[in-house]
Amino acid sequence: MATIADLRQLVSETHTEPAEAMTRELLAEGLDPFAILEQGVMTGLNDVGNRFAAKKAIVLDLVRAGVTAKACIPLIEAVLPRGESKKTEKKIVLGTMLSQHNIGKNLVGTLLSIGGFEVVDVGEKNSPWDFYETAESSGADMIAVSVVFAPAMEKFTELVDLLKEMKVREKYRIIVGGAVTSEKWAASEEADGWGSQAKDAVDLARDLLRVE
Numbered sequence: 001m002a003t004i005a006d007l008r009q010l011v012s013e014t015h016t017e018p019a020e021a022m023t024r025e026l027l028a029e030g031l032d033p034f035a036i037l038e039q040g041v042m043t044g045l046n047d048v049g050n051r052f053a054a055k056k057a058i059v060l061d062l063v064r065a066g067v068t069a070k071a072c073i074p075l076i077e078a079v080l081p082r083g084e085s086k087k088t089e090k091k092i093v094l095g096t097m098l099s100q101h102n103i104g105k106n107l108v109g110t111l112l113s114i115g116g117f118e119v120v121d122v123g124e125k126n127s128p129w130d131f132y133e134t135a136e137s138s139g140a141d142m143i144a145v146s147v148v149f150a151p152a153m154e155k156f157t158e159l160v161d162l163l164k165e166m167k168v169r170e171k172y173r174i175i176v177g178g179a180v181t182s183e184k185w186a187a188s189e190e191a192d193g194w195g196s197q198a199k200d201a202v203d204l205a206r207d208l209l210r211v212e
């Protein structure tokens with residue numbers, strides 16, 4: 001019988017097709033999709049990241065890891081419980097700055113949509129101005145930023161400063177997450193909320209935007 005540890009190994013070794021097949025098998029076995037995602041796909045990605053940091057992997061391995069994850073994640077997303085969430089009328093601008101890492105951002109977007117929020121996904125490599133402009137033009141209630149890459153942390157600071165300068169900081173709740181962030185850092189940046197996992201974005205949005 002396939003195990004989540006087997007999936008982690010396949011993702012870690014960036015074997016895309018076997019990892020995809022294993023994801024199907026684990027889902028068919030009835031295992032918790034969040035466990036498959038977090039303990040299988042994400043830990044496998046982290047293994048690749050750790051090897052890269054230790055100079056035992058190259059950028060091409062990161063690329064392959066991304067491709068493998070992107071083959072498995074839609075299968076998991078397709079079976080996530082869609083539950084009883086009603087549409088909320090609340091709009092959230094979501095994106096990354098500088099970074100092209102978008103796997104975490106996309107998961108956040110999927111879960112927020114499932115949670116009943118309208119997501120305006122501005123994609124990757126945005127400037128603080130892009131977030132500001134989109135939030136203003138779309139009438140957003142919240143800005144959610146995914147920061148997976150250290151140089152993007154400074155851009156988050158710039159975004160908060162820009163919103164203050166434009167005198168709209170209080171108009172938006174701002175949440176942030178991503179592998180290189182921490183709760184302490186987010187608080188020091190005056191973010192309204194931080195989450196370690198994609199599903200935290202939904203709880204934060206419900207709480208901060210006072211959705212029942």
Ligand code: B12
Nearest residue numbers: 049066099100101102103104146150177178179195197198
């Ligand atoms: C795959 C990968 C890539 C792929 C990305 C493909 C893609 N389409 O996304 C590619 C090849 C593009 C890539 C490129 C690079 N990468 Co890279 N990459 C990774 C890797 C292995 C996985 C990232 C990932 O998708 N993780 C899975 C997702 C689901 O996790 P996540 O983003 O953290 O999101 C989760 C939570 O954090 C949370 N979350 C995320 N966002 C938000 C937002 C909110 C509001 C909330 C509440 C929660 C939340 O929810 C998610 C799920 O629970 C990581 C290693 C790692 N440990 O993460 C390195 C890593 C992020 N990369 C790294 C580096 C250095 C690079 C490069 C600079 C390499 C290079 N020399 O070119 C480039 C940068 C390019 C650029 N300008 O962006 C470093 C960053 C180090 C740092 N401190 O900055 C890492 C950590 C590897 C390492 N250990 O050194 N990479």
